[in-house]
Amino acid sequence: MTADGNAPHADKGTPHEIVRELFSRFGESPFVLQNTVDRVPTLWVDQSRLGEVLRYLKNTISRPFKMLYDLTAVDERLRKNRFGLPAADFTVVYQLLSIERNADIRLKVALTGDYPSLPSIVGIYQNANWYEREVWDLFGITFNGHPNLQRIMLPRTWQGHPLRKEYPARATEFDPFALTVAKQDMEQEALRFNPEEWGMKRGTAEEDFMFLNLGPNHPSAHGAFRLVLQLDGEEIVDCVPDIGYHHRGAEKMGERQSWHTFIPYTDRIDYLGGVMNNLPYILAVEKLAGIEVPDRVKTIRIMLCEFFRITSHLLYYGTYCQDVGAMSPVFFMFVDRQKAYDVIEAITGFRMHPAWFRIGGVAHDLPQGWDRLVRDFVEYLPKRLDEYQKAALENSILKMRSRGVAKYNTADALEWGVTGPGLRATGSDFDLRKARPYSGYENFDFEVPTATGGDVYDRCVVRVEEMRQSIRIIKQCLENMPAGPYKADHPLTCPPPKERTLQDIETLITHFLGVSWGPVMPAGESSQMIEATKGINSYHLISDGSTMSYRTHIRTPSFAHLQQIPSVIKGAMIPDLIAYIASIDFVMADVDR
Missing domain, CATH: 1.10.645.10 (Cytochrome-c3 Hydrogenase, chain B)
Known part of the structure; x- marks a missing residue:
C-alpha cells in the first residue's frame, strides 16, 4: 500500500532497497508506504508488528540498522493535509540509522484515542529509554513495559503534556505564576532522589552506599545538569543523569x-x-x-x-x-x-x-x-x-x-x-x-x-x-x-x-x-x-x-x-x-x- 505524504516534490519512484527487503520478509500488507520530500524511506506499521520489524532491522537483516537515531511523536488531531495516510490521533515516529548502508529508515505507528499507549522498545534499543520518557512527558503517550516512565524535561509536579495541540503555546494564555511557600516545599520534595525508583540499593549486608548530587549547579557539570552518583567510597557503582533544568520549549x-x-x-x-x-x-x-x-x-x-x-x-x-x-x-x-x-x-x-x-x-x-x-x-x-x-x-x-x-x-x-x-x-x-x-x-x-x-x-x-x-x-x-x-x-x-x-x-x-x-x-x-x-x-x-x-x-x-x-x-x-x-x-x- 502507498500513500502520498506530500503533494509536491515527493519521490514516487521505485521503492527503496530497504523497503523491498521488508516487503520480502513481512509482505506488503503490514505496511503503508509514505512518500516524503526528504526521500527517507518511510513506512507506517501496525503496533502489533512493530517489535518484530525492529528486531529484524537491528539483528537479522544484512547490514543492520544498529542505531535508533531518533524517536518522537506528532499530535495529528488538527492536521488537515494528510494525503491518504492512516487515520491517527497521534503518531510515534522511529528513525533508524545503518552505518554500513549509509541509510536511514523511518517507521511510524498510528495511535488513536486521547491518551494512547504502545509497547516500549527499550528491550530492543537501550537508548529508547530517554526518548520514550520524553514522548510521554510532552505528549502523554504511554509506553507499556518501560522500566521507569516518568517526566524527563519537566518537573514531576508539572500538569499536562505541552506538545499536545490543546496545550497553550504562549505565556499570556496562562494564569500569572505564583510561588507560595507550600508550593516551593512541594517542588523541593519532588527533587528528592529515591534510589529504589531506579533499581538501586542503599547498601549491602556489609556497608551502606553514599548518594552524591553532582550538580545541577557545579562547574564540572558544564551547565544545569545533575548527576546522582551511587558511591562505594570513591568508586561509582551507578549513576542517574537528571536533565530538563534548561528546557525552554x-x-x-x-x-x-x-x-x-x-x-x-x-x-x-x-x-x-x-x-x-x-x-x-x-x-x-x-x-x-x-x-x-x-x-x-x-x-x-x-x-x-x-x-x-x-x-x-x-x-x-x-x-x-x-x-x-x-x-x-x-x-x-x-x-x-x-x-x-x-x-x-x-x-x-x-x-x-x-x-x-x-x-x-x-x-x-x-x-x-x-x-x-x-x-x-x-x-x-x-x-x-x-x-x-x-x-x-x-x-x-x-x-x-x-x-x-x-x-x-x-x-x-x-x-x-x-x-x-x-x-x-x-x-x-x-x-x-x-x-x-x-x-x-x-x-x-x-x-x-x-x-x-x-x-x-x-x-x-x-x-x-x-x-x-x-x-x-x-x-x-x-x-x-x-x-x-x-x-x-x-x-x-x-x-x-x-x-x-x-x-x-x-x-x-x-x-x-x-x-x-x-x-x-x-x-x-x-x-x-x-x-x-x-x-x-x-x-x-x-x-x-x-x-x-x-x-x-x-x-x-x-x-x-x-x-x-x-x-x-x-x-x-x-x-x-x-x-x-x-x-x-x-x-x-x-x-x-
Missing part, C-alpha cells in the same frame, strides 16, 4: 513562529554552534519549498559553519584541559576563539548568535575586505594549534589523566546513539560531510579524523584534528568563492531581494507578505541531518500548508550522549567521571531544548 515555539522568524530560536539550541544551528532547519525548509540555492550561498554557509566548528572546539579544548588539571590552555584558547569571533562579526554583524542564514540564502552578501580577515585567521591558527599540541596533548600529566579513561567501542556508541567525534574516536569514519554531502561539501577536499582508543584522550585528539581540517575547508572557500547572488530567485525565499521590491509589484507583494505573515510552505514532511559541532543534528518539519510549522522536532546529539554516561562510567572513580564529562562536549540547551 523550543519545539512548541516552532508551532507559533513563522518559518522565517523561528530562525533566531535555532541559534539558542547549541548556543556555541551559531549559524550551524540555522543550517539543518534552513535546508529542511528549502526542501519543503523546492528552493535550490546558488553556489555562492552554499560556499558562504560552509565557510561560516566551519568557523563555528573551530570556535566550539576551541572552547571544548580549553575546558577539557582545565577539567583534567591544566589551567593555562583555556586562557590562550579563549583569545583565539575571540579572534575567530572578530571575523564572524565582521561578516554577519553578530558574534555568538548571528541568526544569519535565510530561507533561500543568507542575510546579505560578504562585506568588502572579508577575504583579508579570513586569510589572516587561517594563517594564524595552525601555529597556535602546534603550540597547544606541545602544551596539552603531549603533556604527560594530561595523558595519564585521560588515556584509557571512559572507554567505549563502536558497537556501544551505535547502541546509545553516539555520533560526531565521540563515534569517530572509536574508529568509525562516519561523517555526514563525506557520507552524505550537503550544501556543497562534495566539492571540498578534506579528511575525516578518527582514532581507535575510544577514550577521553582520543575524543580530544579527534576534535583537534577536526579544527585543522576546518581550516583546510575555509581556505578552499577563500580561494574558490563563487560569484553570483546571495539569495535564490524563488518566490518563497524570505525575505525576497530588497532591490527588486521597487521594480515590480509582484516582488513587493511577496516581500510584504513574507515579512509580515511569513511564507506559506507547501504541505509536506521534510528533514535534514548535518554534521554539527557535537555530532549529528537534525530538524524534522511537518507543514500543513501554513505560515507556521505544524510540527518542529529537533534531534540533538547531546541528548543521546548524556544518556550513555551510566553505561560507560560504572566502576570508575569520581575524577574519571569529571574527565569523561569534559570529553563529551555537550551544551545543556542542546540537551533540553
